[in-house]
Amino acid sequence: MAVNYSAKEEADGHPSGGVGVPGGGAVGGSGGAVKTRKPDNTAFKQQRLPAWQPILTAGTVLPAFFIIGLIFIPIGIGIFVTSNNIREYEIDYTGTEPSSPCNKCLNVSWDSTPPCTCTINFTLEHSFESNVFMYYGLSNFYQNHRRYVKSRDDSQLNGDNSSLLNPSKECEPYRTNEDKPIAPCGAIANSMFNDTLELYRIDNETRVLVPLIKKGIAWWTDKNVKFRNPTGDGNNLTALFQGTTKPVNWPKPVYMLDSEPDNNGFINEDFIVWMRTAALPTFRKLYRLIERKNNLQPTLQAGKYSLDITYNYPVHSFDGRKRMILSTISWMGGKNPFLGIAYITVGSICFFLGVVLLIIHHKYGNRNTSADIPN
Amino acid sequence: ISGVAIYTGMETKMALNYQAKSQKRSAVEKSMNVFLIVYLCILISKALINTVLKYVWQSEPFRDEPWYNQKTEPERKRNLFLRAFTDFLAFMVLFNYIIPVSMYVTVEMQKFLGSYFLTWDEEMFDEDTGEGPLVNTSDLNEELGQIEYVFTDKTGTLTENNMEFVECCIEGHVYVPHVICNGQILHDCTGIDMIDSSPGGSGKEREELFFRALCLCHTVQVKDDDSVDGLKKNQLSRRSCIYISSSPDEVALVEGIQRLGYTYLRLKDNFMEILNRENNIEKFELLEVLSFDSVRRRMSVIVKSSAGDIFLFCKGADSSIFPRVKEGKIEQIRSRVERNAVEGLRTLCVAYKKLTAEEYSNAQKLLQNAKLALQDREKKLAEVYEKIERDFILLGATAVEDRLQEKAADTIEALQKAGIKVWVLTGDKMETAAATCYACKLFRRNTQILELTTKKIEEQSLHDVLFDLSKTVLRHSGSLTRDTFSGLSTDMQDYGLIIDGAALSLIMKPRQDGSSGNYRELFLEICRNCSAVLCCRMAPLQKAQIVKLIKLSKEHPITLAIGDGANDVSMILEAHVGIGIIGKEGRQAARNSDYAIPKFKHLKKMLLVHGHFYYVRISELVQYFFYKNVCFIFPQFLYQFFCGFSQQTLYDTAYLTLYNISFTSLPILLYGLMEQHVSADTLKREPSLYRDVAKNALLRWRAFIYWTFLGVFDAVVFFFGAYLLFDNTIVTSNGQMFGNWTFGTLVFTVLVFTVTLKLALDTHYWTWINHFMIWGSLIFYIIFSLLWGGIIWPFLNYQRMYYVFMQMLSSGPAWLGIILLITVSLLPDVLKKVLCRQLWPTATERIQNASRHCREHISEFTPLACLKSPGYRSSDCSNSPARRSNSHSKKTMFTHWKGVDYSVLPSVFGYSNKPCRSSAGYRFSGSGLETSV
Numbered sequence A: 001m002a003v004n005y006s007a008k009e010e011a012d013g014h015p016s017g018g019v020g021v022p023g024g025g026a027v028g029g030s031g032g033a034v035k036t037r038k039p040d041n042t043a044f045k046q047q048r049l050p051a052w053q054p055i056l057t058a059g060t061v062l063p064a065f066f067i068i069g070l071i072f073i074p075i076g077i078g079i080f081v082t083s084n085n086i087r088e089y090e091i092d093y094t095g096t097e098p099s100s101p102c103n104k105c106l107n108v109s110w111d112s113t114p115p116c117t118c119t120i121n122f123t124l125e126h127s128f129e130s131n132v133f134m135y136y137g138l139s140n141f142y143q144n145h146r147r148y149v150k151s152r153d154d155s156q157l158n159g160d161n162s163s164l165l166n167p168s169k170e171c172e173p174y175r176t177n178e179d180k181p182i183a184p185c186g187a188i189a190n191s192m193f194n195d196t197l198e199l200y201r202i203d204n205e206t207r208v209l210v211p212l213i214k215k216g217i218a219w220w221t222d223k224n225v226k227f228r229n230p231t232g233d234g235n236n237l238t239a240l241f242q243g244t245t246k247p248v249n250w251p252k253p254v255y256m257l258d259s260e261p262d263n264n265g266f267i268n269e270d271f272i273v274w275m276r277t278a279a280l281p282t283f284r285k286l287y288r289l290i291e292r293k294n295n296l297q298p299t300l301q302a303g304k305y306s307l308d309i310t311y312n313y314p315v316h317s318f319d320g321r322k323r324m325i326l327s328t329i330s331w332m333g334g335k336n337p338f339l340g341i342a343y344i345t346v347g348s349i350c351f352f353l354g355v356v357l358l359i360i361h362h363k364y365g366n367r368n369t370s371a372d373i374p375n
Numbered sequence B: 001i002s003g004v005a006i007y008t009g010m011e012t013k014m015a016l017n018y019q020a021k022s023q024k025r026s027a028v029e030k031s032m033n034v035f036l037i038v039y040l041c042i043l044i045s046k047a048l049i050n051t052v053l054k055y056v057w058q059s060e061p062f063r064d065e066p067w068y069n070q071k072t073e074p075e076r077k078r079n080l081f082l083r084a085f086t087d088f089l090a091f092m093v094l095f096n097y098i099i100p101v102s103m104y105v106t107v108e109m110q111k112f113l114g115s116y117f118l119t120w121d122e123e124m125f126d127e128d129t130g131e132g133p134l135v136n137t138s139d140l141n142e143e144l145g146q147i148e149y150v151f152t153d154k155t156g157t158l159t160e161n162n163m164e165f166v167e168c169c170i171e172g173h174v175y176v177p178h179v180i181c182n183g184q185i186l187h188d189c190t191g192i193d194m195i196d197s198s199p200g201g202s203g204k205e206r207e208e209l210f211f212r213a214l215c216l217c218h219t220v221q222v223k224d225d226d227s228v229d230g231l232k233k234n235q236l237s238r239r240s241c242i243y244i245s246s247s248p249d250e251v252a253l254v255e256g257i258q259r260l261g262y263t264y265l266r267l268k269d270n271f272m273e274i275l276n277r278e279n280n281i282e283k284f285e286l287l288e289v290l291s292f293d294s295v296r297r298r299m300s301v302i303v304k305s306s307a308g309d310i311f312l313f314c315k316g317a318d319s320s321i322f323p324r325v326k327e328g329k330i331e332q333i334r335s336r337v338e339r340n341a342v343e344g345l346r347t348l349c350v351a352y353k354k355l356t357a358e359e360y361s362n363a364q365k366l367l368q369n370a371k372l373a374l375q376d377r378e379k380k381l382a383e384v385y386e387k388i389e390r391d392f393i394l395l396g397a398t399a400v401e402d403r404l405q406e407k408a409a410d411t412i413e414a415l416q417k418a419g420i421k422v423w424v425l426t427g428d429k430m431e432t433a434a435a436t437c438y439a440c441k442l443f444r445r446n447t448q449i450l451e452l453t454t455k456k457i458e459e460q461s462l463h464d465v466l467f468d469l470s471k472t473v474l475r476h477s478g479s480l481t482r483d484t485f486s487g488l489s490t491d492m493q494d495y496g497l498i499i500d501g502a503a504l505s506l507i508m509k510p511r512q513d514g515s516s517g518n519y520r521e522l523f524l525e526i527c528r529n530c531s532a533v534l535c536c537r538m539a540p541l542q543k544a545q546i547v548k549l550i551k552l553s554k555e556h557p558i559t560l561a562i563g564d565g566a567n568d569v570s571m572i573l574e575a576h577v578g579i580g581i582i583g584k585e586g587r588q589a590a591r592n593s594d595y596a597i598p599k600f601k602h603l604k605k606m607l608l609v610h611g612h613f614y615y616v617r618i619s620e621l622v623q624y625f626f627y628k629n630v631c632f633i634f635p636q637f638l639y640q641f642f643c644g645f646s647q648q649t650l651y652d653t654a655y656l657t658l659y660n661i662s663f664t665s666l667p668i669l670l671y672g673l674m675e676q677h678v679s680a681d682t683l684k685r686e687p688s689l690y691r692d693v694a695k696n697a698l699l700r701w702r703a704f705i706y707w708t709f710l711g712v713f714d715a716v717v718f719f720f721g722a723y724l725l726f727d728n729t730i731v732t733s734n735g736q737m738f739g740n741w742t743f744g745t746l747v748f749t750v751l752v753f754t755v756t757l758k759l760a761l762d763t764h765y766w767t768w769i770n771h772f773m774i775w776g777s778l779i780f781y782i783i784f785s786l787l788w789g790g791i792i793w794p795f796l797n798y799q800r801m802y803y804v805f806m807q808m809l810s811s812g813p814a815w816l817g818i819i820l821l822i823t824v825s826l827l828p829d830v831l832k833k834v835l836c837r838q839l840w841p842t843a844t845e846r847i848q849n850a851s852r853h854c855r856e857h858i859s860e861f862t863p864l865a866c867l868k869s870p871g872y873r874s875s876d877c878s879n880s881p882a883r884r885s886n887s888h889s890k891k892t893m894f895t896h897w898k899g900v901d902y903s904v905l906p907s908v909f910g911y912s913n914k915p916c917r918s919s920a921g922y923r924f925s926g927s928g929l930e931t932s933v
Helices: A022-029 A058-085 A101-105 A161-165 A220-226 A269-275 A337-372 B027-057 B073-077 B080-098 B101-120 B141-145 B154-158 B201-216 B230-237 B248-259 B318-324 B330-342 B357-372 B377-388 B408-417 B430-439 B454-459 B462-478 B501-508 B516-528 B540-551 B566-574 B588-592 B602-640 B653-663 B665-674 B680-685 B687-699 B701-726 B740-762 B768-790 B804-809 B812-839 B843-856 B863-867 B880-896 B902-909 B919-932
Strands: A088-092 A116-124 A132-139 A196-203 A206-209 A283-290 A303-311 A321-328 B149-153 B159-170 B173-177 B192-194 B221-224 B241-244 B263-268 B271-275 B281-293 B298-305 B310-316 B325-327 B345-355 B392-404 B421-425 B448-452 B495-500 B532-536 B559-563 B577-581 B595-597
Touching: A058 A337, A058 B812, A088 A116, A101 A116, A101 A303, A132 A196, A196 A283, A220 A269, A269 A283, A283 A321, A337 B701, A337 B812, B027 B080, B027 B141, B027 B602, B027 B687, B027 B701, B080 B602, B080 B653, B101 B141, B101 B602, B101 B653, B101 B665, B141 B602, B149 B154, B149 B540, B149 B566, B154 B159, B154 B421, B154 B430, B154 B559, B159 B201, B159 B248, B159 B330, B201 B248, B201 B263, B201 B271, B201 B281, B201 B310, B201 B345, B201 B392, B221 B263, B241 B248, B248 B263, B248 B345, B248 B392, B281 B310, B281 B357, B310 B318, B310 B357, B318 B325, B318 B330, B318 B345, B318 B392, B330 B345, B330 B392, B330 B430, B345 B357, B345 B430, B357 B377, B392 B430, B408 B421, B408 B602, B408 B687, B421 B430, B421 B540, B430 B495, B430 B532, B448 B454, B448 B462, B448 B516, B454 B462, B454 B501, B462 B495, B462 B501, B462 B516, B495 B501, B501 B516, B501 B532, B501 B540, B516 B540, B532 B540, B540 B559, B540 B566, B559 B566, B566 B577, B566 B588, B577 B588, B588 B595, B595 B602, B602 B653, B602 B665, B602 B680, B602 B687, B602 B701, B602 B740, B653 B665, B653 B740, B653 B768, B665 B740, B665 B768, B680 B687, B687 B701, B687 B843, B701 B740, B701 B812, B740 B768, B740 B804, B740 B812, B768 B804, B804 B812, B812 B843
Parallel strands: B149 B421, B149 B559, B325 B392, B421 B532, B448 B495, B495 B532, B559 B577, B577 B595
Antiparallel strands: A088 A321, A116 A303, A132 A283, A132 A321, A196 A206, A196 A303, B159 B173, B159 B392, B173 B192, B221 B241, B263 B271, B271 B281, B281 B298, B298 B310, B310 B345, B345 B392
16 A cells, blocks of 8 residues: 555656765766666675685684794893893992092083093903993983974084074074074083093003094984085185084084094084984983904903093983993893893793693684584 | 646645654764764873873973073963963874874775775676665665664565556455466456356446446556557557556556456546447546545545446445445455455455435535635545545455565565564555565564554553563563574564554553553563564554654664655654665655665675674774774873973874874775675675674774773883883994984884784785785885985975984894884784684684684584574673663563563563673573572
């Protein structure tokens, strides 16, 4: 007893789907030819593309777990052993404790002349066989603070002459001083680490200076591509930096950082190292290299050493600490017990889980499969 | 007269049955929005926490402004509150990626592109009509996988709406046109099979009257094939014309009568012309048409024969004709009609009465008055009709067959197995509709039929009937709490409810004493326990009412309405998903629907395969998006604790921007389009798998929290893994140090790989496109990073990423760290997956396992066997506490009613169609049984 609408007529005339139907229009060319509306029988359109259909079951995952276990545990052990073979020696020379030789320098300020110096003696129990890397470490120093991180001008550091005289706004409040643009501008450059560390080996009461190499501590690409001195006539850096002023806290301008021309100005490696902002508030930065001289002697023999510090860098005001670190390096970097332990742990867990899964698989697996395939 | 407006405006039937189209939102979208609010809260609280901590931390001036990091003058002068507010906003900006804006874009793309697969489906293309499925909205794709109730129209949906005149019964004699020609006009069939011998005398006269009545009492229009010399041609080849009517029954009748020898030629100048058996043209003047309406369920015409006699012919449903008949072989005809109705034929009774000129003029006057009435015209017309249409002489009855659609039974069976309740809503009479329901297996032989009809209500009060029914239903299902799959177990007693429009309106009608809620509740309770419900004699708006009633019941089930005619439009608009059949009764339904399909049988694939796929795809998509953004942003949050809450970003700007756009977007979009966790054939073969995703199973709070925690866990692994790797150590073999950008890049690399591999682990269907996208986007990430860091980009005012990625890759520990962190962050998810599959597999997983085995050793398997095993569980769906409270509320409701046997209580623990059963659920229903006994 259908209803008496005269809706019937609508059926004629419209070759279907012409009424703004999104799907309809697109099928089969939509030209209105009714016959072509039949969809193509292609594997894609019929969702029948050949496919690999993996399923994660205990059976398939078991080998993976065992394999992960078997690979990770040896790697972990390898890393752990390597890490343990690395020699590392660390001295905190902040001088907060009254007994510390550097205690007198604790409250230095930037412009204290003459600079405060102190000497710390220490003893290396073991000799450092291979090349030794000397780091300075700072704690509680927020190099990753947003205001700090962005306070630099990369085009100025890249040698762009217009940026040199007109540094980016990001450098505020270290952009200009006495109406002269600062080069290098910004908070990072302004707060560059400027303690000087010297290492002496005490050999029969005589202090033998350990030669420190100051090149090769920055990324090659940074030194050769990213950081460039301004260009102009001649190689006289003093002339090239004409019209700029030194950062407020620096004792000397940037073109007097080093005597060697290929380590001076913006391409001074100490400066480049400092400009790479650290990820965490406790960090270390590469300071010097100590190369092994010959194969007969270790780089640093076991024995007494003294560290001469020109203490310029104030950290006490923000509760910071300063350290000097001597470390050897292996293929996997410095001492880092975490990676080895983590590998061993994860490998063991995987292995253990593999065993658990094996048990489960045997206990429950049969029931399931037998339920699935009644033969 | 310059113009006449007939039936316009808001008083037309169409307008009266019209419903405002409301915006439909899918359940997935709703839960997506809820999740979004949760994330918004997380975002705000993160920003608040960080702002507060920032000021706590900064309270010491050496931290706020150490000598090496001075503020500018304007910064220093700024008001504290303003500063705090700016900081809050800065944190919001920093963490805003946790709100996955790109998710909305991806979801829209997934829906739009995904809907093409529906229209492309060859199996859903109908060769006969040349129609394929239409997608009118792609917003509801996934809702197709969530359907709990299907409301289907009968005529044209379950049945073909291809009416075929089967027989007529005149005065107890049965006439059958001897060529069954499927409603088509065949040229050479004039013969009549008379089962009984030809009647004599008055019988003959009645017979002719009957045929004339059928020829005259209709609103069929004739459309000539060739209008120029139509008449001539008609006479020569007799039938080159087409009958057009709004009701296919009428066409079938007129065509049937044509085969019995009487041809309706045309209506010309108010004269109806009939070609009788002797090839003479008889002319009748059409005096009045008392048109059909669904309340009277009959129509009449008053005609004047050439001899001058005035006849009133009436045709209508038996229930509306028999009470008005005063003579005729009522008993014989009634029995025949009932027999036909049981067989699923649509029956009409034909009656007449002869009017004297006086009677006619009276009637005409009354009609005229009523028609011209300005107020209550309809009511007055009805009264007049009532007056005129009585004291009939019964002539006979006709039977028209409406054949079942191809595979209708199969489809309904599959839907029921899938845990979907199928309701048939029809305007037809009860017997006819019930017969169709039996034919299409909605009711089975062992289904106990409960009737809630006007007849029953007349005998008892509605109250009593309802209580009786509920008692039967509930008692029985109470003893069967254990059995949950009505569709699967044949030994279970299931119920079918038949309700008619009048009874329904009684139930829906608000009571004076305000106890209407009870009836509705009770009715819903009965319905819930019936596996199938048939609603007959429904007005179009009543259909929508029923849908609304179910839609708003307390479980808020997802409903689907399917129909083909304009009378189904209101219910199509009302239901969550409306499906139109591109059928005979015009395009009204198809155009108002959300999806249109050519045949009812296509519903099966649409729901069980496409719907299921769409749902699985989009739910993974939504969860994954939240997950990957948590992974992305949570390390940023953690980093704030190590950079003095200064809003320093962990990742470079390019990474922040491109993470959601290029590095991780395409694999998940492709997953959203291509994923097939089970093959389409399996889904079709095993409708019960549909229960695994019912009730929004993959987007429950449990699942959401699992994904969020997984994201947080992974983020913690990324961040602290990198932290421990970098903390105060040297990670290069040349002793040089890495900065904060290397740190962020390491975290980001681990992040991109983990998140992509997590999706790879979830992908069950690896086509070459998936391989291309997943590995491609990882390779793209690497290439992009190499490029991004490989050049001094002249347009950038910072070069912080210069060579960072390369330097990182040149360091051994970074590689080892990346591999380790990826492994660790993927481990718990893999473990969870494997354990759940092994210990508590869902039906889907069982099928997956089985088909795996099947592929390995070639053996037949019957997955049904595994479904019966007791450990059946749906993933993350054991929300037994929720159900418990549900049950309690019902319990209290029950105790209010006196006279209810207390033993019905157990029933509340097991409605027949619970989509998910956990072992906990089992235990609970068991204990419930004990306490009540």
